Amino acid sequence: xxxxxxxxxxxxxxxxxxxxxxxxxxxxxxxxxxxxxxxxxxxxxxxxxxxxxxxxxxxxxxxxxxxxxxxxxxxxxxxxxxxxxxxxxxxxxxxxxxxxxxxxxxxxxxxxxxxxxxxxxxxxxxxxxxxxxxxxxxxxxxxxxxxxxxxxxxxxxxxxxxxxxxxxxxxxxxxxxxxxxxxxxxxxxxxxxxxxxxxxxxxxxxxxxxxxxxxxxxxxxxxxxxxxxxxxxxxxxxxxxxxxxxxxxxxxxxxxxxxxxxxxxxxxxxxxxxxxxxxxxxxxxxxxxxxxxxxxxxxxxxxxxxxxxxxxxxxxxxxxxxxxxxxxxxxxxxxxxxxxxxxxxxxxxxxxxxxxxxxxxxxxxxxxxxxxxxxxxxxxxxxxxxxxxxxxxxxxxxxxxxxxxxxxxxxxxxxxxxxxxxxxxxxxxxxxxxxxxxxxxxxxxxxxxxxxxxxxxxxxxxxxxxxxxxxxxxxxxxxxxxxxxxxxxxxxxxxxxxxxxxxxxxxxxxxxxxxxxxxxxxxxxxxxxxxxxxxxxxxxxxxxxxxxxxxxxxxxxxxxxxxxxxxxxxxxxxxxxxxxxxxxxxxxxxxxxxxxxxxxxxxxxxxxxxxxxxxxxxxxxxxxxxxxxxxxxxxxxxxxxxxxxxxxxxxxxxxxxxxxxxxxxxxxxxxxxxxxxxxxxxxxxxxxxxxxxxxxxxxxxxxxxxxxxxxxxxxxxxxxxxxxxxxxxxxxxxxxxxxxxxxxxxxxxxxxxxxx
Numbered sequence: 001x002x003x004x005x006x007x008x009x010x011x012x013x014x015x016x017x018x019x020x021x022x023x024x025x026x027x028x029x030x031x032x033x034x035x036x037x038x039x040x041x042x043x044x045x046x047x048x049x050x051x052x053x054x055x056x057x058x059x060x061x062x063x064x065x066x067x068x069x070x071x072x073x074x075x076x077x078x079x080x081x082x083x084x085x086x087x088x089x090x091x092x093x094x095x096x097x098x099x100x101x102x103x104x105x106x107x108x109x110x111x112x113x114x115x116x117x118x119x120x121x122x123x124x125x126x127x128x129x130x131x132x133x134x135x136x137x138x139x140x141x142x143x144x145x146x147x148x149x150x151x152x153x154x155x156x157x158x159x160x161x162x163x164x165x166x167x168x169x170x171x172x173x174x175x176x177x178x179x180x181x182x183x184x185x186x187x188x189x190x191x192x193x194x195x196x197x198x199x200x201x202x203x204x205x206x207x208x209x210x211x212x213x214x215x216x217x218x219x220x221x222x223x224x225x226x227x228x229x230x231x232x233x234x235x236x237x238x239x240x241x242x243x244x245x246x247x248x249x250x251x252x253x254x255x256x257x258x259x260x261x262x263x264x265x266x267x268x269x270x271x272x273x274x275x276x277x278x279x280x281x282x283x284x285x286x287x288x289x290x291x292x293x294x295x296x297x298x299x300x301x302x303x304x305x306x307x308x309x310x311x312x313x314x315x316x317x318x319x320x321x322x323x324x325x326x327x328x329x330x331x332x333x334x335x336x337x338x339x340x341x342x343x344x345x346x347x348x349x350x351x352x353x354x355x356x357x358x359x360x361x362x363x364x365x366x367x368x369x370x371x372x373x374x375x376x377x378x379x380x381x382x383x384x385x386x387x388x389x390x391x392x393x394x395x396x397x398x399x400x401x402x403x404x405x406x407x408x409x410x411x412x413x414x415x416x417x418x419x420x421x422x423x424x425x426x427x428x429x430x431x432x433x434x435x436x437x438x439x440x441x442x443x444x445x446x447x448x449x450x451x452x453x454x455x456x457x458x459x460x461x462x463x464x465x466x467x468x469x470x471x472x473x474x475x476x477x478x479x480x481x482x483x484x485x486x487x488x489x490x491x492x493x494x495x496x497x498x499x500x501x502x503x504x505x506x507x508x509x510x511x512x513x514x515x516x517x518x519x520x521x522x523x524x525x526x527x528x529x530x531x532x533x534x535x536x537x538x539x540x541x542x543x544x545x546x547x548x549x550x551x552x553x554x555x556x557x558x559x560x561x562x563x564x565x566x567x568x569x570x571x572x573x574x575x576x577x578x579x580x581x582x583x584x585x586x587x588x589x590x591x592x593x594x595x596x597x598x599x600x601x602x603x604x605x606x607x608x609x610x611x612x613x614x615x616x617x618x619x620x621x622x623x624x625x626x627x628x629x630x631x632x633x634x635x636x637x638x639x640x641x642x643x644x645x646x647x648x649x650x651x652x653x654x655x656x657x658x659x660x661x662x663x664x665x666x667x668x669x670x671x672x673x674x675x676x677x678x679x680x681x682x683x684x685x686x687x688x689x690x691x692x693x694x695x696x697x698x699x700x701x702x703x704x705x706x707x708x709x710x711x712x713x714x715x716x717x718x719x720x721x722x723x724x725x726x727x728x729x730x731x732x733x734x735x736x737x738x739x740x741x742x743x744x745x746x747x748x749x750x751x752x753x754x755x756x
Contacts, residue, residue, distance in 0.1 A: 035217075088147045132240060180228030183225075184215075206226075350411065363397065380410070380411055389406075416548070437578070464569075470524070470527045475579060495522055497511070562718060680718060731743070732748070
């Protein structure tokens with residue numbers, strides 16, 4: 001935001017600026033627009049004479065014709081509008097400068113024209129606001145009218161990129177007496193209104209609707225209008241993304257290098273000593289919600305990987321940064337300056353109540369929690385899941401909140417693990433190591449130093465000095481603060497083994513429990529998405545592809561093939577690093593239950609090599625886990641499903657119909673994604689799409705770089721260091737022929753190496 005909020009969240013190079021009202025930043029340049037942390041406040045944006053005239057005209061214009069505002073009514077139409085005055089209590093009408101001029105409301109026309117002028121300033125700074133702006137006049141009547149927490153960029157209007165609000169109230173507005181403040185969930189606020197409608201200690205900027213004030217912020221940021229005890233008038237402008245085929249977007253403010261980034265030379269492994277922290281019991285009621293910042297600023301001067309993705313998760317055509325979704329984070333200093341020694345944890349969570357405890361475990365069990373940064377993608381119902389987006393224990397450790405970056409998406413927009421993990425990776429900001437996790441995990445004490453040490457040993461044993469630690473962890477029981485984990489000092493290690501190829505053409509992987517802990521990490525030749533630890537070079541060389549909607553089974557072999565052919569060897573850690581909640585039968589919402597069909601078991605899934613002491617398996621009932629528990633893709637993307645009551649309401653019935661439509665659409669997209677990945681696993685590239693966007697192989701959007709990006713050497717295709725035939729010879733899994741030999745079934749060790 002322009003100016004200082006008194007919270008220390010601005011970058012150090014920003015000069016001190018005097019503040020306006022308590023806790024509210026004020027611009028030092030009248031009329032100047034410069035967003036910090038995704039927002040900006042400018043007082044006296046309109047002159048007092050224009051304010052007085054427009055305030056009166058606003059009352060007249062609403063008297064001439066207005067209607068009750070709707071929740072989700074993001075377009076000027078009566079279709080699909082849901083009116084709920086308890087959630088949103090304002091009356092509104094849509095404006096255009098031309099209509100105001102014709103009706104004689106010259107002052108309102110002047111305000112609209114002034115708001116239109118912001119677009120040129122924003123475009124010069126690289127923001128994509130090339131679409132046609134829309135304007136709305138609204139009044140929140142006295143008596144407690146409010147608008148609950150929401151984001152302006154939503155399913156109903158996904159093109160909104162910037163929101164600008166001009167208040168038409170008296171300049172003497174008293175926020176404590178009159179209410180009606182805007183709570184912007186992005187920057188911490190510590191003024192007198194910290195608890196006025198906000199959950200206690202939740203970071204937010206609380207802005208009084210003072211007449212003439214402009215509030216400008218990115219439309220993906222969550223915010224709410226607190227109860228108003230006096231008539232509250234405002235004009236809101238929404239700036240939209242440039243329509244397709246309307247010319248190139250403006251240059252972005254922070255260009256980034258195109259993918260893939262060059263491969264650095266192998267480094268000498270480092271094995272730091274392990275000094276686990278003292279064990280501590282998780283708090284019972286000590287969680288705090290997160291500030292809603294979508295993509296954070298790097299903690300160092302390293303160009304952000306997120307710069308190559310737009311707020312919607314699409315790679316920008318130019319390969320340059322999209323400015324939407326950026327927020328400032330505190331810089332790292334001292335021993336972690338420049339990201340050295342830091343760990344970025346990538347998590348995708350789908351309506352998962354365990355995610356907040358996973359975050360708690362990451363920080364509380366780390367030997368050095370200062371080095372941990374998390375990027376999490378929440379896929380949630382905007383009302384039902386509001387309490388899930390928290391960090392358990394953060395009231396006692398508020399510093400944890402500043403170490404979590406996040407993207408929040410409506411659950412109906414979920415497109416499977418690949419898209420969600422790509423969005424999570426986009427929040428990497430130069431940390432040296434990357435840990436990819438499922439959203440329902442418990443870490444062992446000292447997991448950070450253990451992981452770095454284990455990786456160093458694996459790199460020393462790898463063929464090219466490039467290694468990835470990965471396995472299916474042992475299960476933990478229970479949930480929340482009552483969860484029970486195995487004893488970390490004595491728990492056995494696990495190893496990934498090959499199951500069989502299912503009818504969909506994809507390998508199902510099995511995690512087996514070893515009789516004895518190995519002396520060092522074991523080469524496995526397979527990879528699990530739910531626990532993967534590597535240097536950040538892995539993320540840069542083998543980024544998750546966001547153009548594979550609803551790919552589920554197939555995620556892991558696709559990633560394995562890409563990393564193997566780029567010279568990466570996979571290893572199972574010799575000691576547990578984490579534990580996993582495999583049994584999710586009590587979960588109401590899972591991605592699989594909503595959007596995936598019942599998987600077809602792989603041949604022999606419940607007999608032969610798959611019937612041993614398995615931690616998890618991709619299908620069938622091996623190890624006592626249902627196929628719906630997923631494991632074959634090791635998934636972090638939590639899961640959805642609709643749990644209906646005995647007497648569903650009209651809203652539930654409508655949601656059920658929407659989910660059925662979503663399932664059918666997902667099935668079509670999933671088949672296209674599967675066809676594209678199977679073509680890559682055959683050793684080639686997916687064939688081109690036709691004019692209708694679907695090629696002879698059923699593939700759709702090829703993504704950035706076109707079809708060439710899926711060929712050998714392309715960012716989404718195989719690498720050139722090794723071949724899949726060499727993988728088959730080394731591991732015993734032939735993806736092209738879809739054959740698994742006995743070596744792969746037992747991880748190259750033999751049946752006796754595993755518990756019965």
